[in-house]
Amino acid sequence: xxxxxxxxxxxxxxxxxxxxxxxxxxxxxxxxxxxxxxxxxxxxxxxxxxxxxxxxxxxxxxxxxxxxxxxxxxxxxxxxxxxxxxxxxxxxxxxxxxxxxxxxxxxxxxxxxxxxxxxxxxxxxxxxxxxxxxxxxxxxxxxxxxxxxxxxxxxxxxxxxxxxxxxxxxxxxxxxxxxxxxxxxxxxxxxxxxxxxxxxxxxxxxxxxxxxxxxxxxxxxxxxxxxxxxxxxxxxxxxxxxxxxxxxxxxxxxxxxxxxxxxxxxxxxxxxxxxxxxxxxxxxxxxxxxxxxxxxxxxxxxxxxxxxxxxxxxxxxxxxxxxxxxxxxxxxxxxxxxxxxxxxxxxxxxxxxxxxxxxxxxxxxxxxxxxxxxxxxxxxxxxxxxxxxxxxxxxxxxxxxxxxxxxxxxxxxxxxxxxxxxxxxxxxxxxxxxxxxxxxxxxxxxxxxxxxxxxxxxxxxxxxxxxxxxxxxxxxxxxxxxxxxxxxxxxxxxxxxxxxxxxxxxxxxxxxxxxxxxxxxxxxxxxxxxxxxxxxxxxxxxxxxxxxxxxxxxxxxxxxxxxxxxxxxxxxxxxxxxxxxxxxxxxxxxxxxxxxxxxxxxxxxxx
Ligand code: PEP
Ligand code: MG
Numbered sequence: 332x333x334x335x336x337x338x339x340x341x342x343x344x345x346x347x348x349x350x351x352x353x354x355x356x357x358x359x360x361x362x363x364x365x366x367x368x369x370x371x372x373x374x375x376x377x378x379x380x381x382x383x384x385x386x387x388x389x390x391x392x393x394x395x396x397x398x399x400x401x402x403x404x405x406x407x408x409x410x411x412x413x414x415x416x417x418x419x420x421x422x423x424x425x426x427x428x429x430x431x432x433x434x435x436x437x438x439x440x441x442x443x444x445x446x447x448x449x450x451x452x453x454x455x456x457x458x459x460x461x462x463x464x465x466x467x468x469x470x471x472x473x474x475x476x477x478x479x480x481x482x483x484x485x486x487x488x489x490x491x492x493x494x495x496x497x498x499x500x501x502x503x504x505x506x507x508x509x510x511x512x513x514x515x516x517x518x519x520x521x522x523x524x525x526x527x528x529x530x531x532x533x534x535x536x537x538x539x540x541x542x543x544x545x546x547x548x549x550x551x552x553x554x555x556x557x558x559x560x561x562x563x564x565x566x567x568x569x570x571x572x573x574x575x576x577x578x579x580x581x582x583x584x585x586x587x588x589x590x591x592x593x594x595x596x597x598x599x600x601x602x603x604x605x606x607x608x609x610x611x612x613x614x615x616x617x618x619x620x621x622x623x624x625x626x627x628x629x630x631x632x633x634x635x636x637x638x639x640x641x642x643x644x645x646x647x648x649x650x651x652x653x654x655x656x657x658x659x660x661x662x663x664x665x666x667x668x669x670x671x672x673x674x675x676x677x678x679x680x681x682x683x684x685x686x687x688x689x690x691x692x693x694x695x696x697x698x699x700x701x702x703x704x705x706x707x708x709x710x711x712x713x714x715x716x717x718x719x720x721x722x723x724x725x726x727x728x729x730x731x732x733x734x735x736x737x738x739x740x741x742x743x744x745x746x747x748x749x750x751x752x753x754x755x756x757x758x759x760x761x762x763x764x765x766x767x768x769x770x771x772x773x774x775x776x777x778x779x780x781x782x783x784x785x786x787x788x789x790x791x792x793x794x795x796x797x798x799x800x801x802x803x804x805x806x807x808x809x810x811x812x813x814x815x816x817x818x819x820x821x822x823x824x825x826x827x828x829x830x831x832x833x834x835x836x837x838x839x840x841x842x843x844x845x846x847x848x849x850x851x852x853x854x855x856x857x858x859x860x861x862x863x864x865x866x867x868x869x870x871x872x873x874x875x876x877x878x879x880x881x882x883x884x885x886x887x888x889x890x891x892x893x894x895x896x897x898x899x900x901x902x903x904x905x906x907x908x909x910x911x912x913x914x915x916x917x918x919x920x921x922x923x924x925x926x927x928x929x930x931x932x933x934x935x936x937x938x
Contacts, residue, residue, distance in 0.1 A: 342375075344405035345415055347422050351429040355396035357388070357543045357604075359425040361506035362872070364388045364513075366421050372408035374418070385418075387513040388506070389531045395538040424872050440635035441653075442646045447621045447638040449595070449631075452606045455615025456654040457572060457592035457631045458647060461623045464575035466562045473559030477524070480557035481515040484550065503546075503580060503604045511550040521558060525551065542603035549579040566591070572631050574623050583608040593631040595619050595638070665929050668699030672932035674914060680935045683735065683922040685900055692729045695925040699932065702735025704922020705796075705853065705900040708780065709742050709749070716751055716776070719783050726787035736791070737853065737898075737922075739832065741780055742766050742798035752776070761867055766799020766832075767809055778816055785822045794828040796853060801835040803844045810848065830895070834858035839885055842892035852893055853922070856882060856901025877903050883912055890917045898922055907934050914938055 349355050355363075367374050367386045374385040376394060383390035385404060396402060404422075406414045437451065475483065488508035495501040514531065518524035532547040552562060564582065566573075566589040573586070574595045583605065586594070594609055594616040601618065609616045615633045623629065623640070630639040630650040634657070639646055672680050683704030684695030688711065692703060711717050711725055730736055743749050744765020752773060757763035764772050784795060795813075800806050810829055817824040830851035831838070836859070838845065845852075860882055861868040864875045876882075882903065889897060898920035903909045905923035907930075913921070914935070923931050 342405040342407035343411045343415055344403050345419060346401050346403055347419065348401040349396045349398055350426045352398050353429055354398055354540065355391075355394075355400075356429075356540055357392065357506045357510070357546060358502045359429055360388055360391050361509040362425060362502070363418065363421055364391060364509055365505070366872070367414070367418060370406070370410050370414035370417075372406045372411040372414050374414060375405050377403040377405065388509040389513050389527075392540060392543075393531065393534050395535070395540060397538075421872050428874065437636040438634045440632055440637055441649045442630070442632075442635075442637070442639055442642075444639050444641070444643055444646050446635075447619060447640070449617035449619035449621075449633070449636050449638055450601060451633050451636045452594075452596070452601060452616035452618060453610045453614060453633060454657075455593065455631075455633045456650055456657055457570075457615050457633075458628065458642075458650050458654070459570045459572045459592040459631075460567075460626045460628050461574050462567055462571035463623075463625050464564065464573055464578060466564055466577075468560055468562050471559040471561060473557065475557050477519070477521050477554075477558065480521075480554050481511065481518075481524075483557045484515070484553045485511055487553065488550075500608065503607065506604075507546050507550050507553075507580075510546060511554070514547075515550065515554055521555070524554065541598075542600035542606075545577060545579050545599070545603060545605055548577065549581050552579060553581065572629060578605050580604040580608050583612055583614075586614065587612050593617075593633065595621075595623070595631065663933070667936075668929035668932060670699075670932070671701075672935040674935055674938050678914075678919070680914070680918075681735075681898075681920040682928055682932050682935070683737075683898070683900075683920060684925050684928060685922050686729070686925065689725060689728050691925055692732050695928065696732050698925045698928040700733070700925065700928050702733040702737075703729070704735075704737055704898055704920065706736065706738040707742065708738055708740060712741060712743070712749055719779050722780060722783035723787050726784055730787055730791055730793065734791075737794040737796050737830075737851075738784060739796045739798055740767075740777060740784075741769060743769065744799075761861070766834075767797045767805050768799065770805075770809055770812060774812070777812070781813055781816050782820055782822075785817060785820070785824050785827070788824075788827060790826060792826045792828060794830060794851060796830050796832055796851075798832045798855070799834055799858070800831040801837045803841055803848060806831055806845070806848055832858075832900075833889060834862065836862050836885070839888050839892075842889065846892075846894040849895055851895050852889065852897045854886060854889060854897065854899040854901060856886075856899065856903040859885060859901065860903075877901075877906070878909055883916070886913070886918070887916050896920070905931055910934050911938050 364386055375382050376385040376391055378394045383393060385391055394402060404418060485508060488504050491504040492501050492508060495504060514527045515524055518527060528547045528551045532544040535541050535544050570590045570592040572593040572595060573591055576597045578596060591614060594614055596618050597620045599605060599618060617633050619638055621638055630642045632650060672682055674680060681701055683702045684700035685705040686692040686695050686703055687707045711722060743752055744763060745761040770777055797809055828850035830849045832855040833852050834855040856877060857868060860875045860877050863881055863885060866873045866875045899918055900922035904921040905927040921931060
């Protein structure tokens with residue numbers, strides 16, 4: 332479209348209806364605005380006589396769109412038609428995928444005393460004194476300007492998004508980032524930003540988005556912390572039940588480290604971000620606006636969804652009994668975590684861990700892992716390139732923990748960019764230089780890593796695995812490269828094993844040839860699913876179904892054709908719904924995250 336045509340063209344518009352029972356709330360709005368911002372045309376949303384910028388999260392939220400509301404989306408200028416088409420599809424998918432949060436069903440309870448009803452966020456029973464959440468603000472010195480503090484907060488939220496990208500937390504951080512972009516980046520000073528936060532969050536009071544007000548406070552607090560304002564929250568050093576009006580999503584990370592026995596949120600909803608994170612952290616929690624006194628001991632029964640004040644000795648004993656029963660069930664899987672897992676039919680299944688550094692490897696050991704099935708070595712390379720010595724020492728420390736260890740060489744490219752590796756600019760990075768293909772562009776980095784791995788392995792039969800392999804030639808060239816390195820540094824690597832991740836569908840059709848050259852395979856279902864469906868795994872809108880028969884058919888094909896050991900290290904390995912099929916297909920080694928080990932072993936025992 333020419334400049335004049337664009338300037339004088341009429342706006343195009345369409346009507347969108349909110350179908351989700353949650354309304355058009357922060358997370359979907361953030362995803363919608365991220366897409367809207369990628370178009371050059373102007374975009375507005377109108378409800379009744381109010382029209383707002385459809386690229387700004389806070390503006391769109393201010394329409395308070397609830398289920399049944401219809402709003403008009405208008406586009407004017409360059410690519411207006413394309414924008415409307417894409418945003419309509421995005422909106423439809425967001426509405427369909429926005430799961431309604433049902434309150435957890437309450438169990439019956441045996442208490443004789445008077446009970447106060449509460450909505451359950453996460454199950455559990457606790458008995459402890461009440462502690463009211465109070466904040467104290469202290470100002471320390473800061474070198475940063477307001478703008479720098481906003482930028483730093485944006486960076487933090489960006490990296491939190493990446494870190495949690497496959498989980499619900501990722502969407503929460505994305506939503507907060509968008510919110511900060513539209514309110515913080517458009518403010519000149521902290522007080523202007525505070526004013527905007529105050530005004531925007533006030534507009535949500537009493538609307539369906541009321542529970543999202545804590546996200547506004549959270550971005551304000553994050554930015555203020557970079558300006559030296561630190562809010563200090565002091566938690567008791569003994570078990571306590573936290574009662575809070577304003578627990579922020581980011582406070583949950585701190586809370587996990589305390590002796591918290593339970594949480595009572597006074598003003599929020601089951602699908603508030605704070606509630607989602609409490610659930611993810613496994614903290615017994617409810618929503619209830621009862622007036623509770625500091626230090627009074629209460630029973631919080633989040634299985635029955637009740638609170639008891641001044642409990643009688645009899646009720647205390649009943650609560651303790653219910654707590655014990657619950658702990659016994661949890662402990663059962665935890666207690667058995669060091670025991671080998673056999674299926675109900677008596678078949679032994681090896682449960683290994685996916686780790687990224689020494690801390691996660693130690694946690695895997697503590698959780699009962701039998702070894703490491705996937706060391707994602709790229710995490711060692713995060714912000715700056717580690718030296719040979721740093722790498723060698725890190726590998727040595729991890730290798731000392733287990734006998735069975737598989738290390739994956741640096742897997743960058745696609746969704747895993749590294750700031751100091753200048754990859755060629757590519758239109759489709761997910762189909763470009765990544766994983767093993769780094770040998771073509773950055774052989775020196777791989778040489779240093781392999782050298783460090785060989786030295787750290789000493790005489791241990793470490794398995795070395797290459798990511799994103801798509802042809803036999805790639806593997807053969809890499810194997811030749813390893814032999815040249817071993818020769819150059821006069822190292823014997825005959826005890827090491829070399830294998831590949833199966834993540835690219837072409838490998839399925841080359842297995843006979845691969846059988847001749849590799850020592851083992853590990854199926855990376857995360858990327859394999861992405862490439863089978865041609866849907867980017869980080870795509871905000873399109874979602875693949877990892878339980879699809881297509882994925883099982885691929886695994887079946889691998890199991891039939893592979894003559895070398897096969898394990899599975901994608902997220903599917905920890906999916907309890909997939910487990911029976913994986914075992915039926917002949918999988919005998921699963922590699923899962925440390926926190927899933929005890930549970931996975933327990934499920935194997937019942938499979
Ligand atoms: C996979 O692709 O399944 C896998 C385990 O690797 P990552 O998730 O690190 O890409
Ligand atoms: Mg992968």
